[in-house]
Amino acid sequence: MTAFGKVSLRGNILQRGRSKExxxxxxxxxxxxxxxxxxxxxxLLILFFNSLKTKAEIGANPLGPxxxxxxxxxxxxxxxxxxxxxxRNSVIYVVVTIAAELVLGGLAAxxxxxxKPPGSDLLMLYFLVASTIPLWMYIVPLYTQFRxxxxxxxxxxxxxxxxxxxxxxxxxLLRSYMIDLPRELEDAARVDGANELQVLTRIxxxxxxxxxxxxxxxxxxxxxxEFTLALTFIYDPSRAPVTTSFFKFTDRFARDWALTSAxxxxxxxxxxxxxxxxQRQFIEGLAEGGIKT
Amino acid sequence: MATIPQKKIxxxxxxxxxxxxxxxxxxxxxxxxxxxxxxxxSIHVFVVAIPAVQGIxxxxxxWSGVGRNVEFIGLANYQELLFEDETFGKSLxxxxxxxxFFLTVPFILALFCATxxxxxxxxxxxxxxxxxxxxxxxxxxxxxxxRNLLSPRKGIGAAMANLTGIEGFDxxxxxxxxxxxxxxxxxxxxxxxxFLMILFLAAMQAIPPVLYDAxxxxxxxxxxxxxxxxxxxxxxxxxxxxxxxxIWSFLAFDYIWLLTQGGPGGSSEVIATQLYKxxxxxxxGGYGAAQGVVISIFAGFIIMIFVTLRRRGWDI
Numbered sequence: 004m005t006a007f008g009k010v011s012l013r014g015n016i017l018q019r020g021r022s023k024e025x026x027x028x029x030x031x032x033x034x035x036x037x038x039x040x041x042x043x044x045x046x047l048l049i050l051f052f053n054s055l056k057t058k059a060e061i062g063a064n065p066l067g068p069x070x071x072x073x074x075x076x077x078x079x080x081x082x083x084x085x086x087x088x089x090x091r092n093s094v095i096y097v098v099v100t101i102a103a104e105l106v107l108g109g110l111a112a113x114x115x116x117x118x119k120p121p122g123s124d125l126l127m128l129y130f131l132v133a134s135t136i137p138l139w140m141y142i143v144p145l146y147t148q149f150r151x152x153x154x155x156x157x158x159x160x161x162x163x164x165x166x167x168x169x170x171x172x173x174x175x176l177l178r179s180y181m182i183d184l185p186r187e188l189e190d191a192a193r194v195d196g197a198n199e200l201q202v203l204t205r206i207x208x209x210x211x212x213x214x215x216x217x218x219x220x221x222x223x224x225x226x227x228x229e230f231t232l233a234l235t236f237i238y239d240p241s242r243a244p245v246t247t248s249f250f251k252f253t254d255r256f257a258r259d260w261a262l263t264s265a266x267x268x269x270x271x272x273x274x275x276x277x278x279x280x281x282q283r284q285f286i287e288g289l290a291e292g293g294i295k296t
Numbered sequence: 297m298a299t300i301p302q303k304k305i306x307x308x309x310x311x312x313x314x315x316x317x318x319x320x321x322x323x324x325x326x327x328x329x330x331x332x333x334x335x336x337x338s339i340h341v342f343v344v345a346i347p348a349v350q351g352i353x354x355x356x357x358x359w360s361g362v363g364r365n366v367e368f369i370g371l372a373n374y375q376e377l378l379f380e381d382e383t384f385g386k387s388l389x390x391x392x393x394x395x396x397f398f399l400t401v402p403f404i405l406a407l408f409c410a411t412x413x414x415x416x417x418x419x420x421x422x423x424x425x426x427x428x429x430x431x432x433x434x435x436x437x438x439x440x441x442x443r444n445l446l447s448p449r450k451g452i453g454a455a456m457a458n459l460t461g462i463e464g465f466d467x468x469x470x471x472x473x474x475x476x477x478x479x480x481x482x483x484x485x486x487x488x489x490x491f492l493m494i495l496f497l498a499a500m501q502a503i504p505p506v507l508y509d510a511x512x513x514x515x516x517x518x519x520x521x522x523x524x525x526x527x528x529x530x531x532x533x534x535x536x537x538x539x540x541x542x543i544w545s546f547l548a549f550d551y552i553w554l555l556t557q558g559g560p561g562g563s564s565e566v567i568a569t570q571l572y573k574x575x576x577x578x579x580x581g582g583y584g585a586a587q588g589v590v591i592s593i594f595a596g597f598i599i600m601i602f603v604t605l606r607r608r609g610w611d612i
Contacts, residue, residue: 029415029416031412032412032413032415032416033416035408035409035412036409036412036413036416036423039405039409039427040423040426040427042486043426043427043429043430043486043490044426044429046430046441046442046445046486047429047430047433047441049441049445050440050441050444053444061450062450065444065450065451065454065455066452066455107335107336107339108336110332110333110335110336111332111333111335111336111337113332114328114329114330114332114333115329115333118325118328118329118332119329120325120326120329120330120333121326122330123329126333126337129345130340133340133344133345135543135595135596135599136344136348136592137543137546137547137588137591137592137595138547139547139549139567139568139571139587139588139591139592140348140351140588140589140591140592141343141344141347141348141350141351141588142347142575142588143351143354143571143575143581143584143585143588144346144347144348144350144351144354144585145343145347146575146576147354147359147581148346148347148350163339163343164343166336166339166343167339167340167342167343167344168343168344170336170337170339170340171340173336174336199324199328224432227434228432228433228434228435228436230434230435230436230550230554231549231550231553234553235572235576245434246434246435246436247436249436249437249440250436250554253436253440253443260444260450263440264440264444267436267437267440267441270434270436270437271433271434271437274432274433274434275429275432278425278429278432279425282421282425285428285432286424286425286428286494289431289432289491289494290491290494290495290498
């Protein structure tokens with residue numbers, strides 16, 4: 004790739020006339036891209052502005068920057084929206100789902116990538132077909148089944164669904180990372196007397212960390228933002244994640260944009276911090292793993 | 297037959313040895329790997345596979361979803377759905393409108409933007425990140441933002457009306473039956489198209505630059521370059537996403553539920569919102585399950601189209 008890049012660069016330098024034309028065209032590129040970036044980012048900026056205004060100021064100036072910064076909106080939103088509870092709940096949903104998914108998915112992917120027991124091809128086919136089954140096909144029977152098992156309304160019930168829903172994606176991604184690993188390292192560890200679990204935890208895991216990070220990010224973001232399943236399976240406000248709780252909150256305070264805007268900023272704050280810190284992993288991970296139903 | 301005499305010859309010691317290696321091999325190559333796979337597989341089977349099969353049976357009953365009163369009623373749910381339920385036809389039409397929107401607007405936008413972005417050498421990463429931000433936002437947040445921005449008195453429409461002095465921008469986009477569905481699609485697309493753009497951009501960056509140089513030497517203009525180098529280069533991901541977006545069009549739910557719940561007057565109702573109301577608000581589990589099966593049939597049908605085209609030699 005770099006070699007190709009150099010060739011084309013030299014080509015541009017040699018063709019002076021064309022390169023001038025090129026740079027003029029790039030002005031057009033930047034102009035359009037800035038416009039599109041504004042389209043993507045300005046709504047967020049307006050949200051942030053509104054979260055710092057008084058209710059009265061939003062009425063007079065709903066789109067511009069605030070005249071006076073009202074930070075109390077955040078305190079009010081935090082208390083009225085019960086964010087202390089729902090943020091904690093969401094963190095539990097996210098952390099437990101990621102942990103379970105990575106442990107169980109890591110085990111399964113390792114077995115499929117390395118051991119290939121009889122039936123693994125069939126299993127991959129199963130996950131491929133299963134990943135195309137729409138949620139709407141099984142949500143109603145799942146609900147009735149979970150009711151019988153006493154899992155409706157329970158935190159662990161929803162987590163089990165999240166683990167299952169992300170299973171195909173986790174297995175596909177982790178398996179593809181593990182297949183790329185050179186086998187010799189594992190064999191060397193075995194010669195030194197390591198058992199299968201030790202080979203997995205001491206050799207394979209450290210080398211496939213990027214894969215686990217990718218899966219963790221994709222799964223974690225999905226669970227943090229998830230709405231439909233939480234709406235269906237959790238009623239008790241004390242167990243609700245931020246998403247469904249915030250939806251009720253916006254309903255209740257529909258007229259108070261300052262308050263609901265501050266609440267929205269609270270929800271996206273952790274995601275934004277992570278996104279800005281790990282842009283590359285986020286974008287590549289979601290591009291790789293986000294292609295799922 | 298030939299193995300029997302051999303076995304007789306083997307001493308007890310050898311017998312045990314081969315037996316143990318067999319057992320050792322079985323444990324190592326079959327038992328332990330499957331023990332590794334089993335936990336996740338069983339969770340998946342209980343949450344997805346079994347309920348999916350149950351859904352087919354449930355759709356043939358009049359079960360409310362609660363209690364023990366289950367009566368097998370054959371295809372009556374489907375009959376009612378297809379021939380008697382007037383809202384179903386309306387919902388299905390809306391799903392197709394949704395599909396028409398999402399197979400054009402985000403694709404054109406993403407293709408255009410990715411092409412421009414792929415030609416930029418500096419600052420590409422900054423654009424990429426900022427254009428991608430809406431995709432990482434929760435649907436509850438995206439809808440909250442745009443409900444405000446599209447409000448008739450304080451939103452963008454009002455600002456436009458003030459600025460230009462032209463009436464007509466300041467309407468309740470989400471509150472009118474003519475504009476509700478398209479407004480929701482617009483909002484969902486605001487969140488979605490950046491993701492599609494990133495996928496196209498990644499595919500474009502994987503095209504070897506020599507192909508562009510060759511096109512230039514052949515005297516191709518920008519359009520010809522795009523048509524004969526860029527498009528073929530991103531063709532696999534483009535067609536794959538075309539299929540996925542077509543499938544997702546039948547699953548659309550959360551943005552609609554969050555913004556209008558199908559209203560006003562059923563104007564933004566889709567199959568999934570109808571299903572949700574039937575199964576979880578009206579307790580018509582069997583009927584809801586039938587709608588779930590119908591959604592899956594549409595999804596399966598789209599996959600079949602693509603598989604058939606591929607079999608016929610299309611490079612998909």
